[in-house]
Amino acid sequence: MKILGIDASLNHTGLALIEEGKICHLSTIKVGKTRSTARLGLIRDEIVALVKSHKPDKVVIENYSFGSRGRAIFNIGELGGVIRLALLDLGYEVLEIEPKVLKKKITGNGNASKEDMIKAINEVYKLELKDDNQADALGLAHIALHNI
Numbered sequence: 001m002k003i004l005g006i007d008a009s010l011n012h013t014g015l016a017l018i019e020e021g022k023i024c025h026l027s028t029i030k031v032g033k034t035r036s037t038a039r040l041g042l043i044r045d046e047i048v049a050l051v052k053s054h055k056p057d058k059v060v061i062e063n064y065s066f067g068s069r070g071r072a073i074f075n076i077g078e079l080g081g082v083i084r085l086a087l088l089d090l091g092y093e094v095l096e097i098e099p100k101v102l103k104k105k106i107t108g109n110g111n112a113s114k115e116d117m118i119k120a121i122n123e124v125y126k127l128e129l130k131d132d133n134q135a136d137a138l139g140l141a142h143i144a145l146h147n148i
Helices: 036-054 072-089 099-107 114-125 132-146
Strands: 002-007 012-019 022-030 058-062 094-097
Touching: 002 036, 002 132, 012 036, 012 132, 022 036, 022 132, 036 072, 058 072, 058 132, 072 094, 094 099, 094 132, 099 114, 099 132, 114 132
Parallel strands: 002 058, 058 094
Antiparallel strands: 002 012, 012 022
């Protein structure tokens, strides 16, 4: 089973692909100064290219953080919609995991910090990650693989 985890973010989208528990791909899409719809297109295109190249069996994404506030929530919603639509066009049903569920399953604490997530993922996969976006993406893939 090959699973792609996506931690969607407007600035640093984390991607993790695992197959039979082994990491095949781990990266962060960094958009730099790209903004507006160009940013959405850049993130979409990189995800589509990865999916077409690796053909995962399942794709899992961190669901929206419904506690977020401010103007950015509209951009985050647009990004989530663009990613979900691109994956649907490629024939994928996307499994969504709530942020608190991700944290609880990986660390045991639904309110875990970014540092706690990184530490827990590093322990599970014997890594030295420093990127919380990659840690979250890997956590999502791990949960989907183990159905926990």
